[in-house]
Amino acid sequence: MSKFLVLLFTLFSIFSIEAQLLKKTASFTEKDSLRGSLRPERTSYNVLHYDLDIQLNPTERFISGKNTIRFETLNELAKMQLDLYQNMQIDSIIFGNRKLTYERKFDAFFITFDEPLPTETQYKISVYYSGRPKVANNAPWDGGFVFKKDQNGNPWIGVAVQGDGASLWFPNKDHLSDEPDEGADIKVSVPDALMNVSNGRLIAETPQEDGYTQWHWRVTQPINNYNITLNVGDYVNFKNQFRDLDLDFYVLPYNLEKAKKQFAQVQPMMECFYEKLGQYPFVEDGFKLVETPYLGMEHQSAVAYGNQFMNGYLGTDLSGTSYGLTWDFILIHESAHEWFGNSISVADIADLWIHEGFTTYAESIFVECTQGKDEALSYLYGIRKNIKNERPLIGDYGVNHSGPSDIYYKGANMLGTLRSIVNDDDLWWKTLGSFVADFKHRVTDSKEVVAYFSEKLGEDYSSFFDQYLNYKDIPVLEFRKNKKRVDARWRVHAKNFEMPIDIGFVGDEQAYRLHLTNNWIKTDLRMKDLENLKIDIFHFYVDFEFLDED
Incomplete structure (x- = not known):
């Protein structure tokens, strides 16, 4: 595409839009504040590690188990807030050798300790819980679990909770500001015929006595709560390597050959991102792509993939240029x-x-x-x-x-x-x-x-x-006639705004840079120049407007 989009103007008219700061339309409740705000019940401690140990019954769509949270007090802690959706049952809370009481409020619950915990001390608390987690209507846009069957009739299960929060399915401190500094252990027991794939590296595959197998995964690096995941299915695994980075791929068996071909894009992707962005940030935990029954999600070191092994975004190009059809959108974006x-x-x-x-x-x-x-x-x-x-x-x-x-x-x-x-x-x-x-x-x-x-x-x-x-409007480049010359400025909301813009003229490939502010500036442009003016809206995401003479 040409560097400039050619804009030819022979007729000017007054056209003025007074943009306003978008009015606040969202209405927030105490439930939203409990979920999103930081109060002493949250800020007085720092999460160090999660040890999630659950059993998932695919037939009943039922979870039971516990999350043991290791934390450090930053201030004296008399009351602690943790989070778990109301539809999930808290069975007990164990601190030391004692069973503690708690108070629930919407999706939060508050634990009052017998005596305030002193500062700069580490503790563990275990929350035992159970229930049927929310099922997503349209994952990943609508958060929750996805329970499907693969082509062979086997259970195929995933979860995506960005925005909705990990407390949808396990108890935690559900605020983005506090990632477990030392990662997480994720132990998920599923029926023997199935596999669970979670974040990090596989530590153990342990048969249980009840026809279930526990799959133990470990993340050693900090991780967002919403990135902690499980993927349950009849998976097969194949491997590759990029420099010192281990690459693992988990797909349904009948998609193995398609996956080997499609996932070859990981190599050029890593070459590109290593050059432009630097080393993969979780080498210790490895990189995985996991086939999921929903489109995709950026689950750390276990990226969810559901783009059906085709390029583009389910075969379409979101840019309309065709450049997006030469690579797999979900693979590249989520990675x-x-x-x-x-x-x-x-x-x-x-x-x-x-x-x-x-x-x-x-x-x-x-x-x-x-x-x-x-x-x-x-x-x-x-x-x-x-x-x-x-x-x-x-x-x-x-x-x-x-x-x-x-x-x-x-x-x-x-x-x-x-x-x-x-x-x-x-x-x-x-x-x-x-x-x-x-x-x-x-x-x-x-x-x-x-x-x-x-x-x-x-x-x-x-x-x-x-x-x-902070404003919904993009900068508008305004021109106004000033006798035989032209004044220009940016119409914006931000104060002390300065930004250059490149212009040119029909028949002249050279670019000329105008340095403008939100105040009118007399330019060297003449009125007749506007007839062949080219404004570079290709490189600059701005709008423009021509006004009549004052």
């Missing part, structure tokens, strides 16, 4: 989350654009590695058709409220625009790589990410991010 979302995580789901915007941008990185920069930019431009600009990318804090679907496509195009502003690819890739390295296995937020990019890129980009993240 890229290992860097953005799993390694670099957010403290509040309101900042989920950091997970999804960078990951969607990683799709274009893969296109650039395999097809070229122009093709990658065309891909980014193509996915703009999915942007709605109905509300800001950042959601409401403290109530488990994320931004809209624009966190994917608009988030990626915001980053593409920033790259164009920087106009120095060596600096861009160096900064992106250092971001991944410096924030590895860290929980962060929008403020910290914005400050980091401003520091590393050598300019204050806070107003740029402010406009794209």
